[in-house]
Amino acid sequence: MPDQGQIATKRKFKLVGTRPVRPDGVDKVTGRARFGADMTAPGMLHALILRSPHAHARIKSIDTSRAERLPGVKAVVTRDDFALPERRDLVDICYNVMAREKALYDGHAVAAVAAVSKPVAREALRRIKVVYEILPHVTDVDEAMKPNAPILHKDMRTKGIDPKPSKASNVARQWEFGHGDVDRGFTEADIVVERTFKTAATHQGYIEPHACLASVGSDGQGDLWCCTQGHYMVRNACAGLLGMKVSQLRVTASEIGGGFGGKTTVFIEPVALALSRKAGRPVKLVMSRNEVFRATGPTASSSTDVKIGVKKNGQITAAKAVLRYQGGAFAGSPVQFGAMTAFACYDLKNVQTIGYDVVTNRPKQAAYRAPGAPLAAFAIESVIDELATKIRMDPLEFRLLNAAREGTKSSYGPTFGPIGLEATLEESKGHPHHLAPLGPNQGRGVACGFWFNFGGNTCVSLNIGEDGTVCLSVGNPDIGGSRASMCLMAAEELGVPYERVRTIIADTAALGYNEVTDGSRVTFAVGMATIKAAQAAKVKLCERAAKIWDISPEAVVWEDGHARPAGANAGTFKPMSLADIAAVAGSTGGPIAGHSEANADGAGVSFATHMVDVEVDPETGRVTVLRYTVFQDAGKAIHPSYVEGQFQGGAAQGVGWALNEEYIYGEDGRLQNAGFLDYRIPVASDLPFIDTVILEIPNPGHPYGVRGVGETSIVPPLAAIANAVSAAAGVRHTQLPMSPPRILKSIMEKRDGV
């Protein structure tokens, strides 16, 4: 029998925890790696999409005849080419992919063409005549909730309230979480702080625009190459939208140039497939950066009320938050995750959160790294900071006093198992960063954050080659070095060198369903499947050795990369390495492989504490980030460099969100900054080195103790920076981004005693 997975804490790893070069590294530093826009096909057409210039308009007619007559145009599609799908979950996606009776936001797709060249396609777009009836629009969440607001969907009745409203509104749903009695809790408090916060919508800002190459034959079979976080999701969604069977559509994931949640749905893929089917030729469709900003999924913007009460001794007696998130033109803002995570860092007797999912005339939001959580944490952790100041307690001590720990009933319900929040707080307390002195106009902020992490459907195959090397097929795109982690875990489990394992991302025809690369699930779930597949292969390897030695399989153990007799009674055979057994596999029963198909559960929740120092220029409101340290629980860091990378990347995105990134809409409802010039993501000179402290509190749900790490790192930074800026400027900031005009105004108002 193979060795059983040891308790993670006690296990001594040989490879896990080391930092080898990633297996796809050379491809990515030489330009050989193929991303979404890097594929071509013989006879390929170029497609472009015509988009609504209006925030809200009835589409009275679309005349494509002049475009169709243009030589070189091979197909034109509009709403008439997309029947509403049977699957309920695809209806909004269908409407988002191609506008129907109304265009619901600036950038909403209205028609698409495929032509022999980009210039011909451009000219064809100019020849499509769309008649719009412009309607009143709304882009702000609070405005959209007002009774007289323009209504986007005449059949939208708020779900989750009783009785069901009779009147249409822009509130898609109400959510509620919590326990205890907050009203009573507030009466027990000595100090209560109540504030309202606003955050702007931000975009994931991946550097690679969406791109795909679609080919559908007259036999109805299709191939699709695209950059996505989940090609199985793409296959199922596209098949549903185009009325295809999933087996008829094979999707291959290209290398992916960033996603952060933004590539967990479809935008252009169904359009390219529809064009290809109509034209009978392969169609390439690549978004411009302008289209990425206007017509993919940014995250929600929000407006949140927070009320927290404490006793003088620092104990929180009650906490309440009302969160209003607009998620663009269709239902589905991540407000429920905001409401669930808002107070997850604290051990609370009385807690209540209410969330409103609101629609507005903006592009439909897509997931963005811990969707919904950073916005909520910004509001809650700001009030926590203010309370700590009011009761004259160190903000880390105040958090430690109220911190969630093993056995705490979480604010969203379940009781926590072993978790690492206290460890991150303790670690940050003793860190040199916390003890370093600050200069004039400088401030230090801390904040905590929480994310669930998911598992989900996962399927991998591990094939052992005749030469003793291993090929691992997984179904999740490698978005940040996951191939390296998979190779490490497979090699660790099999006891072979890291270099002997190659991990490939298989297409949708090669493996069973794999959920999207989201929820920080890949290292956890695909890692678990990899370990199980390796264990399955080890069973077979031991069986083969047993056959060769003519002893019972139970008498063979797998140790250190070799099959060995289990003990004295099993005989004295020379141990056989994986390569030895693989070399004679053909003669002992055929190829050796291990598989794992499972719905992975047991993803451990994860916590982080961030600490940041900033300096505010009191004359211009400019913020300089001076020092940044991330303390986060990784469960077990498989490849520590890429764990650090996730910590650093999340912090950097948080810095952008906190200081300068925002979707700016004009009075006309059009997006004003649909480009990297005025949508200001941090550049190299905006940031210091970002220090990281990896804590390892093993997740009992994973054989190596892994917890997801990708998302938690973006939860604390908005609040940590807000707390630092508020300290440095001497004014509490409650609105993001904390752009220079906003900060300067607050400083001047304070100076003038406004």
Place this chain on the structure above:
Amino acid sequence: MSQIPVTTTINGDATEFLCEADETLLDVLRDRLELSGTKEGCGTGDCGACSVMLDGRLVCSCLVLGAEAEGREVETIEGMAEGDTLHPLQKKFLEHAALQCGVCTPGFLIAAKALLETNLDPTETEVRYWLAGNLCRCTGYDKIVRAVLDTAAEMRSA
């Protein structure tokens, strides 16, 4: 209007191509010459993913017309390694895990190489400002800056 014939040198190789007058060097590299290692992130010079060297100067190839390459020398990511020997920067980027998704990486490598060709002892601040035109959304730049500084140190001592 017929297409413009252009004779140029790309990664040391004499190259000829035809292009439209309004076609960018980036489009020529990617679509006509199949050198797709140079990436398009924005098409407006704001992200640096399409960085190439043009007559020894670092430029965004999305802001250069293909026709302008006539008689000039272009260097792209495909020409950075010598055979199977990686450039020291390429090695250090791998050692330091200075990439996650890798789509900005070719642009960063070209830009960093340009820096080290003029300044082999840059400060952290100099590296950060030199690379400010190259956007990376994954790494927070930490490991990229470290990789560049480490390469410079190694090249100085070599």
Place this chain on the structure above:
Amino acid sequence: MGVGLGNEMMRYEAPESTKAAVKLLAGSRDRARILAGGTDLLVQMRSGMPEPALVIDIKHIAAMGAIKREAGGFRIGAAVPSAELGEHAGLVKAWPGVVEAAGLIGSTQIQGRATIVGNLCNGSPAADSVPAMMVAGARARIAGPGRRRDLPVEKVVVGPGKTALKRGELIESIFLPKRPARSGDAYLRFIPRTEMDIAAASAGVFLTLDRKGICTDARVAIGAVGPRAILVKPAAKALIGTPLDEAALTQLAAACSAAARPIDDKRGTKEFRTHVVGVLARRAAVIALKRAKGE
């Protein structure tokens, strides 16, 4: 393409003399654009604006690609990229403010292409090199169908995107005069990030001191706070006759804020720009003072 598109396809020309460039330009019925660095032109072409019928690449004109000493000053060709300004030791010593301003135009990549003449002719009120050139007393040499003429930089831009150039005219070079003894220049701008942004407000200062350190001459220009960059005479006046003491600097800042006529937009609010332009002028003046003193 081989297909009949409605629009005439764009033409590309790379003349080798100014005369040939002027001839192409004059014959184009206003549908030609000059290509030097292309960092504005190619972005505009991509943004869906009507494509020019003709693009005239001036980088093959030898005289336009060089920085030359002339009459104690410098003549900078219209095709010289900003990066070359920073590599010219003599120019850096004489006009550090102009060189720094040119060095702020975009990224390292943009620097390898963008020119100060392009920055000027694009006509943006936020162009970084323009206030710096204005205070330096720079003059643009204009070639056209008629005789060459020189125009002070502040008279080139007449409004957003609009220049005083007549049909068939182009700027051949910029002349930076000899810098007087005990003088210094400086330019500062405000952007929300540290790089890669368009100025939300900017200020350039040039000043000359007498032997006692009293300011005898000054020029102050502000950018991004009105339809075009402007010289602020009251701001210059606030400095002249003073050792740039606290009172003078406060007056300078106030004069700049008073002259600002900004708009609210995605890059800043009116009140922010009005305040910050004064802060920048004051800080630039302190740098210019140090330079004038040789510190």
Place this chain on the structure above:
Amino acid sequence: MVKVVLWGSLKQAAGGKTELNLEAKNVRELLDRLVEQYPKLEGHLDQGVSVSIDGVLFRDAWFAPIKPDSEVYLLPRLAGG
């Protein structure tokens, strides 16, 4: 009997209760019993739920076992970035 706690907004659909006692050995039985007893819940459950059993989250896992003393929470379906 298993004690199941619903997230707040399901309260109305469950006749004003957030805590229910049901006989169920696994998630599938739990969901079946819930819909049997509170048909209004069906619409909510159709949209996807996660079930937390003793602090471990499950998505779409019908046969995840539930012990009589398990702590069971019904939560919205989780998705991430």
